[in-house]
Amino acid sequence: MRIIIAGAGDVGFHLAKLLAYEAHDINIIDMDDDRLQYISNHLDVHTTKGNSTSYRVLEEAQISKADLLIAVTESETTNISTSIIGKHLGAKKTIARVSNTEYIQRKDILDLKDIGIDEVISPESLAAKEIKRLLKESALTDTFDFEKGVLSLVGISIDEESELKDKTLVETAYLNPEYSFITVAILRGEETIIPHGDNKFMLNDHAYFICQPNGVERVLDLAGKQRESIKNLMILGGSKIGIQAARQLSKKYNIKLIEQDRDKCFELADTLPNTMIINGDGRDVELLKEEGIDDMDAFIAVTGNSETNMISSLVAKNHNVPKTISLVENMDYIHLSQNIGVDTMINKKLIAASFIFRYIRKGQVLNLTTIHGVDAEIVEFEVKEGSKILDAELRNLDFPQSALIGGVIRGGKGITARGNFMFEPKDRVVVLSKPECIRKVESYFK
Template identity: 70%
Template sequence: MRIIIAGAGDVGFHLAKLLAYERQDIILIDKDGDTLRQASSSLDVGIIKGSSTSYKILEEADVENADLLIAVTSSEETNLTTAMIGKHLGAKKTVARIQNLEYLLDKEKLDLKDLGIDEIISPESLAAKEIKRLLKEVALTDTFDFDQGKLSLVGVTIDENSKLCNKSMIEVAHLNPNQNFLTVAILRQNNTIIPHGENRFVEGDHAYFIAQPDGVDSVLQLSGKQKQEIRNIMILGGSKVGFHAARRLSRKFNVKLIESDKDKCFELADQLRNVMIINGDGRDVELLQEEGIEEMDAFIAVTGNSETNIISCLVAKNNNVKKTVALVENIDYIHLSQNIGVDTMINKKLIAANFIFRYIRQGDVISLTSIHGVDAEILEFIVKAGSKITEKEIRSLKFPKGAIIGGVVRNGVGYTTMGDFQFRPKDRAVVLCRPECIHAVEKFFK
């Protein structure tokens, strides 16, 4: 595929990095020559310096033959204009990053496809959606459902009182006679491990499993965790992420939102009728305690300052809040999150890049997700008749070592997959793999 990315900032660079593993024909456009040179020195991409709204620049990028044009600069106007011009010049599909909430909330009033924009994305809205997903179960560090919960990806921390601590994968299999979950990844000191028989869990690991519905309870029991409901949530920061998160979460939970800007508080109060808006400095520990932080089940810090978000989450943890999520600008912080006491750190630009990445998938991928801090992707495929994955049992397939098949949904029922399992057409396969292995994995499903 020929893919043009307008904007070499965090979203564009991370997207180009993901696509570089795909051996796609990638052109990166940006006005900043230094940013482009940095990208070119570390990624196998073509670069063009200039404005993506220029006909000449887009023609130089051969937009006429582009399969996908992605506009993710920091300027909404530039992104919309780039997508419209690019479509007019022949790009098959266009994606534009936007900030204006009206485009998302009133989609029916303006059909952007008529203007040449096939898809719009808002990193802030996607981050809010991700926050809601992360709050599904307090005891889990991460969770994602496949085929409406017939299989789930779940993450837990391994502590010293866990029955899994110091156990090898072979020993864990004996603790799981029903074979209703399978370990697919271990995050240890910022290193991602795709586990095999002799790998062991150690204290401090963040372990990830593919589980059948009853397997989620098995994982919680063996890891020494208990299910806990979320009722009360405190959000720090009335940013766009904070607004979107409060709007989504207030439909189900009791939400308090703390914002330091008085004028913004009045705006938020008008827009969020079911949310208690509090004007104050979220860095003030006494204020947090006065507003009942110890009664909160979850604390979401989404101010514009990463350090404030991290520190306030640590304060929340010190006040026995069960679940904390911090928004950070520096992608490198994400790997530190669980090691310093914050349950999850998220980066809205990284989430946006991963969302766009789904447009490039092959082999009938029907969903894709990333695990925060883990250097791997979770893919869900529909198995085709005659594909390589159907030829033999899993153990005989020579599947890439940097990938693992976690489970399958067959005839509406989810199963974990062991070595003797053989796929059939129309199965829905769930695979975890490192980015550099995605291309090799897709060949099994073509």
């Protein structure tokens, strides 16, 4: 595909990085020389300097030959204008990043497809949905269900109580007699490990597993963790993400939202009638105590300041809050936040880039998701007649070392595949893969 990306910020860069592995012809437009130079030094893509709303700049980037135009600058107005102009200059499809959620929620008033925008994405809305998903299980750092839970991706942190600590995968085999789960990734600092038999679980690792339904309980037992229901939430920050999260969650949870701006608190009280709004500084430990931080089941920090979010999440953790989620906008802090004890970090820009990547690959794969901080994708494929993966048992397939088959869904039942497993047509296969070898993995299913 010939793809033009308007905006060389974090969203544009991360998206280009994902797409570059797929051998697409990519051109990135931006007005900032330094950003374009950084991208040129790190990725094999074309760059064009200029304003993406300029006819001349778009024509220089060969917009008339573009299969897809993605406008992800930090300006909503620029993104909308770029998409409309690009469509009229010949782009086959357009995607625009927006912050006003009315464009998504009120398509009955104006469907943007009518003016040339095929898809709109809101990083704030996607982040709020991600928070809702992450709250499903307090003891897990991450969770994602395939086929309504017949297989699940789960993440845990390895601490002193874990039976897995200081053991290799081979040494832990006896702890998994029913083979109800398989380890698919280990995040150690900034390093993503696709584990094999001799890899060891270390203290403070974040480990990820594909599990059958009974395997989730077994993983929790081995991690020394217990399932706890979430009822009481505290949200720090009346940001767009905080507002949308509170709106989506208030029917299920008791929510307190802390916002420092007094005038904004009055607006929030009108906007969120089912949420208790508290005016105060979330960095004030005494305030958090007064508002019952010790009684909270989850703490969500979504102010515009990454440092405030991480520090306040650590304060919550120190008060034994089972689940902490922190919005981290500074890309340098993504791994740091996990290493210092925050359960789960979210970055709305990475979420947005991953969403667009999934949109582009729609139809090629059944499902695709990412794990926060992990340099890998979870992809679900369907086995077709004549696929290369049908040629031999799993152990004899010469499957890429940078990828790992986590499980198979056959006839509505989840299976964790062992070395002697033989695949069948119509099997749905869940694979964890480093981005650079997804194309090679895909060749096994064509």
